[in-house]
Amino acid sequence: MYFESVVIFSTVVYLFETYLDYRQHKLYKLNKIPSPLKGAITPEDYQTTLRYSAEKSVFGFFSSAYLQILSLAWLYWGVYPYLWKASAGLFYFSLSLFGADLTSYNISDYEGCLLILLILSVLVILLIPWN
Numbered sequence: 001m002y003f004e005s006v007v008i009f010s011t012v013v014y015l016f017e018t019y020l021d022y023r024q025h026k027l028y029k030l031n032k033i034p035s036p037l038k039g040a041i042t043p044e045d046y047q048t049t050l051r052y053s054a055e056k057s058v059f060g061f062f063s064s065a066y067l068q069i070l071s072l073a074w075l076y077w078g079v080y081p082y083l084w085k086a087s088a089g090l091f092y093f094s095l096s097l098f099g100a101d102l103t104s105y106n107i108s109d110y111e112g113c114l115l116i117l118l119i120l121s122v123l124v125i126l127l128i129p130w131n
Contacts, residue, residue, distance in 0.1 A: 003075070010072065011068070014064065018061065018064065018065075021057060021064070028050050028053050028054040029050075030050075066130065070126060083119055083122070084111070084115055087111050087112075087115040088107075088114075091110050
């Protein structure tokens with residue numbers, strides 16, 4: 001039940017944010033300079049800004065769809081528990097490598113730090129195309 005709730009909530013948030021982005025994207029098609037900006041910006045600069053914003057918005061649609069698919073895939077295939085086990089194994093391996101005493105450490109704190117490090121390392125690699 002919790003898994004389905006997380007998936008549904010994540011998808012609803014994604015759809016709502018995409019709807020808001022789409023509403024904003026439609027405004028980029030307007031060619032009329034707003035009255036507060038008249039005189040402060042040239043029509044050519046305004047059109048350039050609109051084109052850039054529209055292209056950035058389209059890129060944002062694809063980027064957010066990729067992130068949503070990636071996060072749902074990570075949830076579905078259990079990447080987070082796998083990385084948790086990998087961080088625990090890495091922690092125990094590093095302790096045994098240096099001959100440290102396991103009883104003198106608060107193990108969950110170090111495993112948590114390694115888990116964050118592993119998640120961020122994998123995400124950096126997976127998000128390279130979008131940066």
